[in-house]
Every structure is written in C-alpha cells, then in structure tokens.
Amino acid sequence: MTGPYFVDTNVLVYVRDASEPRKQPIAQAWVEYLWKTRQGRISMQVLQEYYQVVTRRLRPGLPRERARSDIRDLLAWKPIAIDAAVIERAWTVEERLQLSWWDALIIGAAQQSGCQFLLTEDLQTGQGLAGVTAISPFETAIPR
Numbered sequence: 001m002t003g004p005y006f007v008d009t010n011v012l013v014y015v016r017d018a019s020e021p022r023k024q025p026i027a028q029a030w031v032e033y034l035w036k037t038r039q040g041r042i043s044m045q046v047l048q049e050y051y052q053v054v055t056r057r058l059r060p061g062l063p064r065e066r067a068r069s070d071i072r073d074l075l076a077w078k079p080i081a082i083d084a085a086v087i088e089r090a091w092t093v094e095e096r097l098q099l100s101w102w103d104a105l106i107i108g109a110a111q112q113s114g115c116q117f118l119l120t121e122d123l124q125t126g127q128g129l130a131g132v133t134a135i136s137p138f139e140t141a142i143p144r
Contacts, residue, residue, distance in 0.1 A: 001117065001135075001143050003039030006110035007031070008120035009049040011137055012042075016054050016062055016070070023138060030119065030137045043080045043109035045102075047071050086112050093130050107132055 007030075014020055014027035034040030051071060054062040062070075080086065082105065090108030094101055103122060110118045110132045123134035 001140075003034070003037065003117060004041050004113065004115045005034060005039050005117045005119045006041045006043075006106070006113055006115040006132070007034065007046065008106055008118060008122060009046045009053065010121055011119050012046065012050050012070075012074075013053050013058070017058055019059065026138055029142055033142045040077050041080070041110070041113040041115050042074060042077050043082060043086070043106070043113075045082055045105060045109065047074060047079055050074075080109050080113050082109065089130075097129060099129075 011027050011030060014023045015031050017024055031040070051067050054067045054070075055064055086105070086108045088108075089111050090101070090104040093099060093107045093111075094104035097104070097107075099107070106120070107118065107129050111130065115132060118129065118132050118134050119137050120134055121136050121138060123129065125134060125136045125139045127134045
C-alpha cells in the first residue's frame with residue numbers, strides 16, 4: 001500500500017493529544033513514516049482545523065507557539081489550497097456519496113493532491129471514496 005497519503009486533521013491532532021495513550025503513539029508512528037517517505041499530503045483546511053483543535057479543544061491545549069511551529073513544519077508538505085477546483089470536486093463527492101460538506105472537502109483535496117489513500121478515523125476503513133480509499137491509522141499497519 002504505497003502513498004501518497006492525504007492526512008486528515010484528527011491524525012495530526014492525536015500526535016499531540018496525551019489524553020489518548022493508545023492512539024497517540026500510533027498517530028506519531030504514521031506521521032514519522034510519512035515524513036521519512038515524503039508521502040504525506042494535507043490541505044490548508046487541515047492546517048486551520050489543526051490549529052483550532054490543538055490550541056482550543058485539547059486539555060491542556062497546546063501553546064500557540066508550539067502549534068504554530070507544527071504548522072510551519074507541515075508547510076513542507078505543500079498543503080493544497082481550497083480553490084475552485086477542490087470545491088467543485090467536493091460538491092460532486094458530497095452529492096454522490098452523501099457525505100458531510102467537511103468530509104467531502106477533505107476528499108476533494110485528497111483527489112486534487114493525487115492521493116490514493118485518506119488516513120482518517122472519520123470514515124470506514126476500505127471505503128472507496130471517488131478514487132480515494134479511506135484507511136484508519138488505528139486499524140491499518142504502516143507499510144514496510
């Protein structure tokens with residue numbers, strides 16, 4: 001199962017979420033793998049959501065400077081902008097698969113990024129999503 005892998009916000013959040021002792025090391029291992037193999041892809045939406053969640057929803061929240069540093073690092077993944085092409089793809093996905101707008105937008109960005117896989121826990125592992133396959137990092141082994 002080779003990438004590239006589009007990474008949903010929740011996976012990045014688990015890297016910083018100490019209240020999830022089972023999920024945190026798994027998310028960390030996946031993100032380390034994606035850094036090492038240069039297979040990680042994200043969108044500006046993911047970065048925006050990440051900042052909001054880690055600074056305002058986590059208890060304790062991540063200090064803003066630490067969250068900003070994480071985002072600066074993730075800019076190396078060349079996040080895709082949410083532009084007209086991504087929105088058009090998302091509308092098609094939303095209608096065809098009857099998904100929430102936010103999930104459709106993630107899938108549209110994954111398609112636009114040329115990703116075969118979407119690393120997320122929000123959708124069923126193995127679910128085909130208009131050319132992108134959802135996989136849970138907590139149910140799927142890291143490729144070797």
